Amino acid sequence: MTMVAPPLSVEPVPSLSDNYIWLLHDGRQAWVVDPGEAEPVQRALHARNLSLQGILITHHHGDHIGGVVALQAATACRVVRPAREPLPWDGGEPVDDGAVLTVLGRRWRVLAVPGHTLGHVAYVSEPAAAGEPAWLLCGDTLFSGGCGRLFEGTPAQMLASLDRLAALPDDTQVCCAHEYTLANLRFALTVEPDNAALQAHRTLCEAQRAQGQPTLPSTIGLERAINPFLRTREPGVRAALQPHLAGATDDVGVFAALRRLKDGFR
Numbered sequence: 001m002t003m004v005a006p007p008l009s010v011e012p013v014p015s016l017s018d019n020y021i022w023l024l025h026d027g028r029q030a031w032v033v034d035p036g037e038a039e040p041v042q043r044a045l046h047a048r049n050l051s052l053q054g055i056l057i058t059h060h061h062g063d064h065i066g067g068v069v070a071l072q073a074a075t076a077c078r079v080v081r082p083a084r085e086p087l088p089w090d091g092g093e094p095v096d097d098g099a100v101l102t103v104l105g106r107r108w109r110v111l112a113v114p115g116h117t118l119g120h121v122a123y124v125s126e127p128a129a130a131g132e133p134a135w136l137l138c139g140d141t142l143f144s145g146g147c148g149r150l151f152e153g154t155p156a157q158m159l160a161s162l163d164r165l166a167a168l169p170d171d172t173q174v175c176c177a178h179e180y181t182l183a184n185l186r187f188a189l190t191v192e193p194d195n196a197a198l199q200a201h202r203t204l205c206e207a208q209r210a211q212g213q214p215t216l217p218s219t220i221g222l223e224r225a226i227n228p229f230l231r232t233r234e235p236g237v238r239a240a241l242q243p244h245l246a247g248a249t250d251d252v253g254v255f256a257a258l259r260r261l262k263d264g265f266r
Contacts, residue, residue: 029050
């Protein structure tokens, strides 16, 4: 007899100034992703009467791991960590590219996505039933309308990582770790001012934020339509970047120019 997994709920829990800790649950058990602090997680668990079973970590930055020790001490939950990231404490279950986890009745694949940091990973679910979308927990690699800064990796690494994520099904739900969407869209419109999908999405996101709502999750299909970092091979994006290419015409050079431009954007 095949067991059917309970419906999966995925909710962003606001943390720090602009982080989201993603809460995954089935109405009884829960996992959280990148808890930068413990207290918002504890409040969310209590409000929903959930038992914390585990933590997924995408990378080593403090705003993604600051609450891990306190949550594990309080609940004895599992901690799944990237094998190639330097973390300030021992323990946990190291995972690397290609690993498969079972979380809340679903299989999740681990994807190595270096660029923001060298050992950054993402987690993507395999739907448990027809009609259920995949969920992508991408940390600081992919943002709605943008991507993470290259603190440790190279443009070639980040481009390859984003290409890997962009190849996921269009309806994949994209759970980014920061509410950066409006700032990213403001930059994106300087690159593609005539992109109608981008214009419409900015209007929607402005309304969501005005009502105190998150702009996330996004979808891979939407990001392919609006995110300049997934669109660096589009002729219009390349034309906009022409003054900044310094002779570079290959894919990596174009991506690097776009990332430099965004780094200096105010």
